[in-house]
Amino acid sequence: MNAGKTMISYHEWAMNTMLDHLNELPKEVLKNEIKSSYPSIAKTLSHILAVDTMWIQILEKVDLQQALQDAMSQIPFTDEYTIEEFKMAFKNVGSKYQTFLNKNLDLTVMIDVNNPWSGPRQTTFEEILLHVSNHGTYHLGNITTMLRQQNETSLMMDYSLFWYEDTTATL
Structure with a gap:
């Protein structure tokens, strides 16, 4: 297995692990206002979902500007999701x-992206997959801090723990 595929599997595992944990906590934990990178756990999950959605569209050859617009237009709705709705949405994305990975495409293929904040550049499918995973991991760390600010426990989602959960996780 290659790094991009493995890291997407890790990302899915980590998101599911966090959502399962959040499902065990009091419901208000999801929407409580917190001083952090996002004002609530729900809004953080909504952001992760929007970015995951945007990048899969780009992998499917939708222009970055269009994918960004499509994904961001969903945020007012996804900000209000319950844990079960987030679970379903992350399962769908x-x-x-x-499906994209099962096509067995060459992940080293270069594509053009035009990021509104950074400008145009070329990148590979694999770099996008690595970015999606890294982005999710970063924000799961934010959620861990948000949980602690609410006096709730978090959980371990280290990549090394994933090794023991998924026997196919090898770079």
């Missing part, structure tokens, strides 16, 4: 990544 995860299945799109798996």
